[in-house]
Amino acid sequence: MLIKKDKDIIASYLEDYSNLKGGFAEAVAIPETESEIINLLKEASRKKTPVTISGAGTGVTGGRIPFGGIVLSLEKFNKIISIEKHGARGRAVIQAGVPLEDFLNEAEKNGLFYPPDSTEKSAFIGANVATGASGARTFKFGAVRDYVRRLRIILSSGNIVDIKRGKIFADKKGILEIPLTSGGTIKVNIPAYKMPDTKNAAGYYSKPGMDAIDFFIGQDGTLGVITEVELNLLNKPDGIFDCYAFFANDEDCLQFIYEAKKAMDAMSLEYFDENSLSLIRSKHPEIPKDIKTACFFEQITTEDNEDKLIADWTSLMEKHKVNLDKTWFGQTKKERDRFHDFRHDVPDTVNEIIKKTNRIKVGTDIAVPDEKLDEMLSFYKASLANSGIDYLIFGHIGNSHLHVNMLPKDETKQNKAGDIYMQFVKKAIILGGTVTAEHGIGKIKHDYLKLMYGEGGIAEMVNLKKALDPACILGLDNIFPKELLA
Ligand SMILES: Cc1cc2nc3c(=O)[nH]c(=O)nc-3n(C[C@H](O)[C@H](O)[C@H](O)COP(=O)(O)OP(=O)(O)OC[C@H]3O[C@@H](n4cnc5c(N)ncnc54)[C@H](O)[C@@H]3O)c2cc1C
Structure with missing residues (x-):
């Protein structure tokens, strides 16, 4: 070592x-x-x-x-142990420190497909599991959690948990017995709070009758060290096409997205507001000049349905006033990789600015139920319109999960941004949403989690952590303040 x-x-x-x-x-x-x-x-x-x-x-x-x-x-735990095809599916066993990019490439070489691509390709697979990550394709295919088949975890006591999905469930009293490879079990009470029905990565997972493996997904490094992950994979689709549709006004873009969500079978549906596009215009002068907002979507195709799908999307875009001459359409890997890099440039540029200004990130990760998206989006825009704070809104609109990033220029505005963020959190909770859909709570979102589940909910999380990490040494200050462990 x-x-x-x-x-x-x-x-x-x-x-x-x-x-x-x-x-x-x-x-x-x-x-x-x-x-x-x-x-x-x-x-x-x-x-x-x-x-x-x-x-x-x-x-x-x-x-x-x-x-x-x-x-x-975990950087030396970087081996892909096996990738196998089983009929229409696949399975991979990988060490926790394998970067997502390496895994995606290896899966592709084997004719397989790992849908919950969390877009930041240098992230480690074990950390993707630990944060409860998801991505653009979660719209059709679900989050990382849905692909985890087995985890190997070392607890702070040195005991090993090697746990397969579908084997151990909470009983009717809400008690789960987590088996150790050395024999014996650790008994835990599952928390009683109710998680929202949206995509969610806030605090420990808890549902009546839950699978024991789910505690360790989204645990933010607080319950144990994930060393090995077994993932389910799908067969590589026959074809995929990607498209950026640009709109002269936001209303047309949103109506297009709402209709696409109902009528089409997109793999991902992503939104970029006017400020997001402005942010990366200097890096991407090819962005059409007279447009305001954009939707990026991906569509899986087969040889039989490709022409029809292209025709269906084209007519939907025409209906919502997309100028087809300015639409970007890509089918080859090279084109699609370029489109993905373009999308990634938005959060990347936000992060560059934050680094330069030396301020803590003020970026939301809120998701709300689908029927509340319009209300939440209007609330974002109304709250920010006259705030004097630069902001942008982009992200996973297919899952009603948008990232609002505020870029305050001074300390006063930074505080104001914090207040606005808190208003967003309160609104999202009232609407039945989550304060974090994929990034987790970490050290900077404790207050939001407390609002979501109350002090009682946090106390249940503390008890759960103490059962699995009795020495209270792992990931201190992640999810809740370490003082609560005293
Ligand atoms: C430009 C950009 C875009 C992004 N887009 C997305 C996105 O679309 N979706 C998304 O979900 N996230 C996104 N992220 C966030 C980030 O990539 C994810 O949270 C990712 O899962 C973090 O992986 P990492 O290896 O960098 O982990 P780290 O940042 O090093 O750690 C994250 C947490 O996981 C814990 N941890 C790490 N490894 C283990 C392990 N083996 N066992 C137990 N705990 C562990 C750590 O203690 C820490 O609490 C983005 C980030 C950037 C910079």
Whole structure:
């Protein structure tokens, strides 16, 4: 195991895309074997040394940023152990530190397809599981959670949990017995709060009769170290076409999206407001000049239905006043990769600005029930219109999950942005939504989670954590303040 104590090396593990400052650690441990992790955790439990698990550091909530203790990096757990095809499906066993990009490429080489692509390709697969990630294609295919078949996790006690989906469920009293590979079980009470029906990554998963594996998905590095992940895959589609439809006004764009959501079978449906397009115009002078908003969609095709699908989308675009001459259409991998890079440039550019201005990220990850999307979007726009704060709205509109990013220029505006964010959170909760649909709570969204589930809900999460991490050393300050563990 490598132990790094060099200040500069440690510094590179003290940041992520939240831009949360002030992190510190004694050392970074980079294990290469499971037994090294077990020994490290046993020792840390004995000495009560905090351990913060690190993936690639692309998180946006400060989850991997340590405030004391040691960093445990999974970067050497980077092997794809197997990828196999089974009829119309596939299965892969991979170590937690494999970057998403490597896995997607390997799946493709094997004629397979991993739909919940969380767009930031350098993120590690284990961290995708730990944050409860999802992506644009979650609209048709669900989130990472839906593809997790088995997880191998090392608890802070050094015990191993190797758990398959569909084997262990909570009983009628809400008790779950989590088996350890060494024999015996750990009994936990599942929290009683009700999760929203939207996409959701807020706090620990809990549902009556839930599968034990679901606790460990979206746990934000607080319950155990995920070392190995087994994922379900689909067969690679025959064809995919991607399209950017540009609109002269926002209303046409939204009506197009609402109709597409009902009438078509898109793989993803993404929205970009006027400010999102303005933000990347200098990088992309090819964006048509006289347009305001855009919708990006992806469609799976077969040889038999491709022509009809292209015709159906074309007539839907024409109906909603899209100028087809200015529409971007791509079918080859090269074209589609370029379209994806274009989409990714929006959050990337936001992150660059945040870094330059040295401010903590003020970006929402709220999702609401589909029937409430219009109300939420109108609320966003009305609250921001005269705020004097630069902002942009983009993202996974297919799942009624938009990211509102505010870019305050000074301290006063930063505080105001925080107040506006809180109003958004309150509204979303009233509408039956979630405060975080894919990024998780990390260290910067505790207050929002408390509003969502109340103090009682947080207390249940604290108890759950204590049952699985009795030394209370893992991922401190993620999900809820560490003081609650005292
Ligand atoms: C430009 C950009 C776009 C993004 N788009 C999306 C998107 O569309 N969808 C989405 O979901 N996210 C998105 N993200 C956020 C980010 O990529 C995800 O949260 C990702 O899952 C983080 O992976 P990571 O390897 O960088 O993890 P890190 O940031 O290193 O860690 C994230 C959390 O996971 C925990 N963790 C890491 N590895 C493990 C492990 N093996 N066991 C237990 N806990 C662990 C850490 O302790 C931490 O709490 C985006 C980020 C950027 C910068």
